[in-house]
Amino acid sequence: MTASRARHSLDAMSPRVTAILVVHDGSGPAGPASLQGTLDALAAQSRQPDVVVAVACGAPAATTLVLEKGDIDRIVTSGERLHFGQALAAGIRVVGQPAGPDEFLWLLAQDTAPEPDALERLLGALEVAPSVAIAGPKLKDAADGSTIVSLGESVTRFGATVPLVEDELDQGQHDSVSDVLGVAPAGMLVRHTVWEQLGGFDPAFGSADDALDFCTRARLAGHRVTVVPSATVLTRSSGIAGPSRSNRPAARRKRARQTRGAQLYRRLVYAPAAVVWLHWLALLPLGILRGIRRVVGKQPGLVGSEIAAAFRVTFSLVRVMRARRNLQRSKQVGWSSLSALRIPAAEVHRRRRLRRDAGVAVYTVERSDLRFFTGGGAWLVLASALLGTALFFRLLAASGVEGGTLFPLSASVPDLWQNIGYGWRDIGLGFSGAADPFSALLAVLGTLTFWNPSYVLVLVTLLALPLATLGGWFAATRLTERSGYRLVAAVLWTVAPTFLSALGSGHVSGILVHLLLPWLFYTGCIAARSWGSAAVASMLLAATLASAPSLTPALLILWLVALAFSGRHLARVFWLIVPSAALFAPLVWQQGVVGQNWIHLLADPGVPLPSPSPTGWELVQGLPAGNPAWDAMTAALGLSGIPAHLLVPVLLTPLAVMALLALFLPGSSRAAVLLGTALLGLMTAAGASHLFLAVTGSSPVSIWPGSGLSLYWLGLVGASVVGFDSLRRAAAVPALVIGVLSLVVAVPIAASVATGNGQITASNGRTLPAYVAAAASVDPSLRTLILTPQPDGGISARIVSGVGDTLDNQSTLITTNPALTGDDKNVATLAGNLVSQGGPDPSAMVAEYGVQFVLLDSPPSLIGQDATSPAEEMANRAAVSLNANAVFAHVGPTDRGTLWRFEGETTPPAATGDVPFASTLVLGTLAIVFGFALLLAVPTAASRRAAEGRPRTIGRRPAEPAPRLTRAERAERNAAAEADRAVELALASESDEIDEREAHAAASNAERTGESAGNPNDAVERRPDALALSSTAESQDNHGR
């Protein structure tokens, strides 16, 4: 071998080839083994390179050893891991200056193994055409030896790199290509003189576009660049020469960053001098816009790459200037000479379309139709809507509702949004602090009915039943394909005792949780499948937790379990909790970290409402506040004692039996998870009913156990549906029985809601007397002292501002604070003296607090306890004392209590002060996080196609016989397949035509047909799994720009 090389070198007239071999570390798939392969391939060349120079960058001793054993003339070592371009420069430096145009450089990397005749053919191409300065081989994948990795590169009109051929099975279909804009760096043969003239690869490039840029400059210097399809080099694409083709997320991010960075850098270098600064200014805005587009395109991991690339290029002006000077120096011909080599927009679109169509064929599972209308779901929702209207007939014409924890919302949308985040809270005498996350949910809801924010609560109440049915039905589509069982699940979800109980007692957070949970299940259980689902689920989770923070422990456990099983989609599952964390962060900081009241974070938001404490057995039956409706009915029927208390449990037993039976049936893992969820819900409810965290007046208020019971019910119903699904047709009768029995349980509860025992009533939207409301409309800063006699003879004293309490302007920081603040003490002193006779003149204090009205509320009646006489006595005492007070004028009895007006002048309460930095920070974070989630959630064509590739259900899919099709359906299916084929053919012929127009050399028709058919087949072969679709779409995105 040495002899042959010597022979060539002796011949002065024959071309002289110097092979530069760049070697990195020896580990990994491109390690010593592949290096050895490359060395062997070099040794096997039919035309031996005259000199072989190896550049070892940061290579371990083993690698160096391999090199020394190999047939290498010079070894250049470098401690650093140089880029391909820098390593080449280091290698060429030792070669010396070229003596003539017949000296060539052959650029190789450790993982590029040329076929034996590669150099000969490349050299042949250069020798016959002196105008050709650069020749590139056909790069093929070393793994299979038949897939074309690169065969020439071009750019679009906007400068994005486009590989002329990519990921195609080599059937000789491209062997006619010759003149191209650029070639890949690996295996490139370049005239040494040209290399020196152009200054080699631009070191500013990483592994992307270095060769393309070099080729472009060669073209502009008047040389030609050709690709030699007959010369083949096998590459492992480990990222030394040209970008790595690894599919690992980190590699993808790096590739995206380098590709984009290279494109931007080239844009600045190539642009006319007059507009460089425009391009430069546009870098960052464009980077952000493209980042948003990445989010919408469900590639949130690449956002950082986009922005990093933009930043990097923004701050590499010096290199850009140097590169521009370099280009100017070598430039001989105009840019117009390249126009024929660029890829036209039509071709870019054609490729994109072909790729998409190629993806469509990759179905491993067939997604069934939703069958919402044909399966009866729509009719059930309609029936549920009618029932809901009947239950809340009295609210049809209402503009607001009240009762239970339902209070009006702030009167205007800006006010609603002012009550979120962190800042001044106008509660009591006011304080600076974190808002409950629930306020943010209310702000969103209130914005839906922007003309009257409170009206959304009417809608929620009126539409609660149909919305629950809809949610239940959709949640069931994740568990069963059978319409009948979906309907049963929807019914069971709608008539959940906890839901009806919340509707009856007006627990707004209980209602919202029950409406949100099925959707959280619907999206959350497929969060690992797609970014879109993960984003929607993350927002639903935030809304659910905002409504019922008591669900946090249970949902956190479920999240951790999901995280443990998320596998390679860890990021998607992890994201689920991010919006919730952002939403809760201010409160967690203030209540937990600063206040050390961690348990108070679980308190229900909104107005605390005492409710009867349920027994443990009632919780097991799903009843959050006892069962007054059934108790009343059994009492009316003359039943009492054990039999009466056993009725509901007996009626609900079949549901529990079915849920447990599902554990014994095939597909029990789904049932196990759902029953685990049910247990978590039950534990939450049991814990909640024992946690009296908030206080109203003298009574501590427990967390509403109904939220936990909704989760419990979700698990039970879900497990039952899994059972139905596993039993297939055999479960039809049990399902019907369970559905009917649950309806029986619900009837008395629903009837008591409808017949006036429901707490939710129409409201005029005021919580203070009209007199105060009128005054507040003139002076919104006025304050009212509300005195409420307590059952123990004490009195509660609260100060409210403006038009009074609103649902969005409540704070668990206040309701759970066990300590008396200075303001509390002052208000208490004022109130204590106002309800006592004599005493000092309260004018000063009243005026200081801006209290213009005093409202003596009627004593609150605790459930199961009559208004006791101590409360009445206190009410009398307060009324008498206020009547006798000369500074208060008795306005009279109102619908909200007895009202007095302060006769003196009040000082308006101090302004709320500056917006603290924390407020801006919190709002900004929320905007970014939720904006990100919203963008991720926007469905795109690609995401819809990806979803269609997955089954609708989750977990194990029971092996079902192929659905029996009617004759008509079979005919339809055949027709559809026929149509698909026709479209495919049409596309193929169309692409043929385009190819024909743009081909540089004539080729046989047979080869053409091969290419057009090759595209889809290729994709099928390479990635037979269902995920092929999304990755195809991604790679298309990467290269399409």
Place this chain on the structure above:
Amino acid sequence: MADKRRIAATSGRVLTGVLGTAIFLGAALAVGQGELPVLAAAAPQTTVTPEASDQFRLCPGPLLRQGTDASAASFDQPAMTFAASSAPEQRALLAPDNVIGDRFGAPTVLSVTGSEAGERPQISAAQSQTADLDDLTGFAATACGEASAESWLVAGSTDVGRTTMLSLSNPSRADAVVDLSFFGETGAIQAPGAKGIIVPAGENRVLSVASFAPGVRTPVVQVQSAGGQVVAALQHSVTRGITPGGIELTLPTALPSRNQVLPGVVIDDTAPAPAGETYDDSISALRIFVPGSEQAQVNISFLSEQGSAAQPLNYSIQPGAVQEINLNELPAGSYSVVISSDMPLVASSRTTAVAGESSDFAWFGASAPLDDTIGLAVAPGEGATLHLANPTGSDLDVALTDGGGTATSVTVPAGASVAAPVSAGMAYSLSGVGGAHAQVTFNSDRGISAYAIQPTNPLATPVTVYPR
């Protein structure tokens, strides 16, 4: 092979199922039966002691005699006693309705100002007067009362020969607008002109009840005032034929409540026995009125101070109409009457005794539970007795200290009533009477009279305020 796999899968499922069912049922049982500790937040609260204010007592002034033209005129001066923490300031009200003017005195305000230390000033006062006219005889002792916005007067009669005059005194600085409501044995009485009666600040008005509710045997008057507050007093006198049958000046009884205690109702051994079925207002009786609209189930028990047993009575009383319950079955002696009801009610009791050649009667009002330490003024008169009723569950050791510093100890057992002799015209200080009810009675040849001791200004006691 396939069989083995299936068996393994099935047994795995059975195992999962059994385990899952056991866990689920176990958890349900634990939730159903388990007793979790309740973590309840303590409601933040603070006890606010209203700042000490001046204390007022209003003595209703001299007895009045109604002229033929329905005018009122005083004829003698009452005697007054007071017990106060510091020397009270006295101020007479204008009494324009008294045609004699203030020759025999006028309604008088006694006031003490709060001390620097913030201690609540204490004052208590009482007055008494004997009438010895041709048509008006008897002894009337009464406490001096506090002004209030609502009061109930359960006394009087506007039957033939009975005169009832309502005195409204406004010691406050603001004019009072008084609404009167009258109830009789037939129900609420439509009384034109009874609403919106203005009692100017610092004045006294005298009204004849007969002008609002004529011919009512058992009137009950509700006095509500807005603006300033008034002290209402009812002067009730009886003439049977041409024989005067006694006089009494009463202050309001305790406000409507489900529990009423009338301490020390004295039934003299000369009390007349009923003759026939006709109504006779000389018979000992308990007058009860249930405001509102629901029938009350009333249990009346008697705590005898002499140790004799009396059967409790059970009545169901219609709302809205005043009812009198005869107490003539009770043997002579003194009793504390304890009324418990399922509806709030007001009550008062009347007994008659022979006095000299004629007879006299007394109204025993219900009183509210006392604070632990009170001042007690015993009006001048004969046969003064302090009655203490203890409806609480524990014995009370009461120390009775007279003005000279002599202390007497009285034990009031739980659920019992005791009588203690006190010196007329003497100021006492009582300690250890928290929760007890007290009444001072006078019973002698000169006549019979009584006044209940009401707790000091119930509207200025410390109050529990919840700031949430």
